Amino acid sequence: MNIQTLPDMAIQNAPCHGALDWVGMGDIALPLILCGQPVQARVDIGVSLDDANTRGIHMSRLYLALGEELGNRPATLPALRQLLQRCLDSHEGLSRSASLVLRGELLLERTALVSALSGYKAYPFEIAVRLDPWGFHVELQAEVGYSSTCPCSAALSRQATQNAFAQHFAKRLASFEEVHEWLGSQAGMPATPHSQRSQAHLRVRLTGDELPLVELLDSAEAALGTALQTAVKRADEQAFAIANGHNLLFCEDAARRLDQALKALPWVEAHRLRVVHAESLHAHDAVACASWGWALGGQALMSGAP
Numbered sequence: 001m002n003i004q005t006l007p008d009m010a011i012q013n014a015p016c017h018g019a020l021d022w023v024g025m026g027d028i029a030l031p032l033i034l035c036g037q038p039v040q041a042r043v044d045i046g047v048s049l050d051d052a053n054t055r056g057i058h059m060s061r062l063y064l065a066l067g068e069e070l071g072n073r074p075a076t077l078p079a080l081r082q083l084l085q086r087c088l089d090s091h092e093g094l095s096r097s098a099s100l101v102l103r104g105e106l107l108l109e110r111t112a113l114v115s116a117l118s119g120y121k122a123y124p125f126e127i128a129v130r131l132d133p134w135g136f137h138v139e140l141q142a143e144v145g146y147s148s149t150c151p152c153s154a155a156l157s158r159q160a161t162q163n164a165f166a167q168h169f170a171k172r173l174a175s176f177e178e179v180h181e182w183l184g185s186q187a188g189m190p191a192t193p194h195s196q197r198s199q200a201h202l203r204v205r206l207t208g209d210e211l212p213l214v215e216l217l218d219s220a221e222a223a224l225g226t227a228l229q230t231a232v233k234r235a236d237e238q239a240f241a242i243a244n245g246h247n248l249l250f251c252e253d254a255a256r257r258l259d260q261a262l263k264a265l266p267w268v269e270a271h272r273l274r275v276v277h278a279e280s281l282h283a284h285d286a287v288a289c290a291s292w293g294w295a296l297g298g299q300a301l302m303s304g305a306p
């Protein structure tokens with residue numbers, strides 16, 4: 001059997017008619033370059049099937065275009081747009097919109113707070129793009145890990161220290177040396193506030209031709225103040241403890257800070273965010289969400305195959 005005699009089910013009349021929002025492939029493995037580094041990405045790519053009578057799209061055309069346009073190449077916005085245009089061109093008369101979601105992890109080198117050490121942190125990200133009759137739409141999603149120390153727990157711990165101090169010194173006049181020594185003992189810190197490893201999930205709708213993922217991550221970490229560390233010596237750990245002591249955070253505080261930080265970025269058209277504090281006090285999480293301009297910009301881009 002040669003290519004001429006192979007049956008092509010895709011071009012047949014559909015046994016059951018109707019337009020479809022999205023048809024494509026999910027979770028395609030693809031090596032590519034992002035922000036100058038190699039990334040092992042997973043990609044969902046598809047088109048709308050607006051011709052209600054045609055049975056199927058041509059998946060191989062999308063798959064091959066993806067590999068040819070992005071495989072081991074820089075995933076820039078012009079490259080993503082060109083790929084989606086190619087998907088539409090290869091489905092002329094069938095599809096009016098094409099979209100792609102690209103997921104991976106970006107590794108960034110982060111230096112220690114005090115020592116000259118550094119290490120790598122993995123930042124999960126997602127890039128979602130869509131080309132339709134209304135234009136080219138881009139959303140960028142990223143996750144940032146940080147430490148949050150409970151303000152309530154800190155206040156209660158301070159009160160516990162006061163009570164222990166009052167009990168130990170029982171209203172007598174103690175010398176500086178005596179108090180200094182007591183503060184350095186375990187009795188001088190009878191309670192410790194609870195801290196938690198926390199996550200910020202950021203989704204921004206972009207304007208412009210750039211994919212400023214590193215800038216987004218840096219802005220979020222700067223706003224949060226106590227980003228997770230990589231290489232740590234004792235001097236770094238003490239600096240981190242002090243930074244946490246000066247950066248007490250309810251989940252509401254973290255969400256508000258990020259909301260302000262994202263609004264200040266000139267290339268962010270809209271955002272929505274969710275912070276999750278994995279409480280060590282509770283077996284459940286403390287969660288806060290914020291958004292800005294999101295509803296006005298229409299539907300969120302499709303996050304993966306429906």
Ligand SMILES: Nc1nc2c(ncn2[C@@H]2O[C@H](COP(=O)(O)OP(=O)(O)OP(=O)(O)O)[C@@H](O)[C@H]2O)c(=O)[nH]1
Binds near residue numbers: 057058059
């Ligand atoms: N449309 C569609 N194709 C599917 C599906 N599952 C698997 N495929 C396969 O995807 C393969 C590639 O499809 P096409 O792009 O139409 O392949 P082709 O007809 O050789 O390529 P063209 O000549 O460019 O149309 C086919 O062998 C289909 O069977 C599905 O659910 N829908």
